[in-house]
Amino acid sequence: MNDVPLFAPTDEHEAVRAACRDLCRAKVAPHAADVDRSASFPQAAYDALRAADFHAPHIPETFGGVGADALATAIVIEEVARACASSSLIPAVNKLGTMPLLLAGSEELNKRYLTPVAAGEAMFSYCLSEPDAGSDAAAMRTRAVRDGDGWRLNGVKRWITNAGVSDYYTVFASTEPDRGARGISAFVVEKTDAGVSFGAPEKKLGIKGSPTCEVYLDDVRLPGSRLVGVEGEGFKLALRTLDHTRVTIAAQAVGIAQGALDYAVGYVKDRRQFGQSIADFQGVQFMLADMATKLEAARQLTYAAAARSERSDPDLTFFGAAAKCFASDMAMEVTTDAVQLLGGYGYVQDYPVERMMRDAKITQIYEGTNQIQRVVLARQVLK
Template sequence: MSRPTYGLGDDHLELRDVVRQVCEEQIAPRAAEVDEHGAFPEASLRALVAARLHAITIPAEYGGEGGDHLAGVVVAEEIARACATTQQVAGANELFALPLLLAGSEELKRRYLPRIASGEWLGAFALSEPEAGSDVAAIRTRATAGEGGWVLTGTKRWITNAGSADAYVVFATVDPDAGPRGLAAFVVEATDPGLSFGAPERKMGMKGSPTCEVYLDKVFVPADRLIGETGAGMRIALGTLDRTRATVAAQAVGIAQGALDVASAYLGERQQFGKPLATFQGLQFMVADMEIQIRAARALTHQAARELDSHGADLTTAGAVAKCLASDTAMKVTTDAVQLLGGAGYVRDFPVERMMRDAKITQIYEGTNQIQRLVIARDVLSD
């Protein structure tokens, strides 16, 4: 099969080739073991850091590669195609960095972003809570002003890289009566007294990506670790998610593409009734539909990234559309890949069952697809 360019320029195509080589040689061979043992993908993450691919969108002035959002989604797709867990772990760096880039002081950015960009530190983003998932305004974690800073108390849930990250962006309310206008964002370091973690969640997929509750028991945060101003937390959180939904879409496209690659190869090798499965029209139509869906999802993902790079007015809806379609596509394509492999698709000898399990979470996190549809509908109906 030819390798379409999808409208990418030479720089992004060269980047894609570099990422693909790293992933095929150093990440894909470890993916099954990471999933089997629920192991943190240490070696795979080191490979990304060595290739400077773990946090590509951090600006050059903070030690990063200065890649645009389109570069970010190109990288995310290729990593997820090989191992979605590894992409998830590395992708949390972007979730940590974006709030600082959107609202942090220059001093705060220079203190933390170079550490993320170098691979010395790993980042995390602590927004969700037991009673605050889609309803961000319901956050109960409290930040109380104290001498020289803030005291944080509360619980965060479903936090990627919890227990493994070196620094966390934590959202808390400084005024519970103010609703969304009372939220603020802070940087909490892993060594801050009073910070602890729950047991790892027993997940369907993304098993090597640590997900735990985060407990803040009177954690003191110096005043200079407040991101932006008090009351800006909701804007920072939503602004971050507006930008990372394109990355989740790319992750979903990568998972789907990986599943189609495996299924296509299997159909060409497996024979029934004296001929390859690839010659049966019913199966050919399934493959065609998978390719159509992946191309459509990739096009919307690239468009969302370009909207971000141009600071377009449509960036919120573009990200929601891309994330929604791409994650639904990943679930559909991986399920069809399992079907195409038959019994072989249902066992762990082939990676499509892992890809199907990994795909499911893309429909849920960073805003469920029901929330994405609300965002899209409101934009359409407001015209």
């Protein structure tokens, strides 16, 4: 790995954290249980995040955004996830959907689509996975065929976060099937384009407030200006995007784990057994010590990856995968331990840690399973 200057969150980063934490405590956390129970989009959280410019903080000032750097954006996602994992997918998926444009989009394309996202008038999703192309994304069957000076798209995308709610979608499609990964291109598709439709929302274990649906593309006609970057470079663009946005999933995992640890600490201080607080028992203290240590290790790795994302360092691929993999495994462990610390109370919906445990699981799966992350990491190590 490269020698990279040390980093630390600045006073400005900490001010962002404090402001976002206060907002989430007041306007996001109170709705988290209802959002999960009803599997409904967290509209109140979205409205609050938009009003405070936390819905898409990464959008540059050029396009009307606040221009938050990668670390500040990670901190926002962490703080929202601490209160409600479903709501944290608003800033996280807005970054995922728009990152291909920021990396390779033309000035005209970016101005047209990033400006309304920055203004809170639209959301952006990312369409890579398909029914038969998950980890093996290069095997996608969605096709884009030239049609005059434009393109015609046909195919199905699966596991699309915030599908149906988002107005815009970055869609990856094969433009030259014979070339495999080298024949994939990226396009912007609008929700209102003729031929675009959505499947029923998936019934999921966690993050229930963030809709996950199939996206159907039935003879969708796009002008040539909707191509993102260079034809045939879409797969490389998809991987470059994930290098950056795996950091956001790591941040989400850190936030979920922090929320669970916070609640567990409060509970063990108040809960009394055998005539004393259970926080006085060494076995409980050892669990808390391990939880806090692993959580802070994941946070520091996530922040280190965010710093590399901001600079687009050559070792970002390693750090993005490492942060996502380590933080999501940590989140699953910490939330499970939080349930254990609450005992029977941890297992019922009257208390939030069972929700956090369910929400944590997806962080080990999406944006590349942790098995795929380990493949990525090993390849980087063996280079």
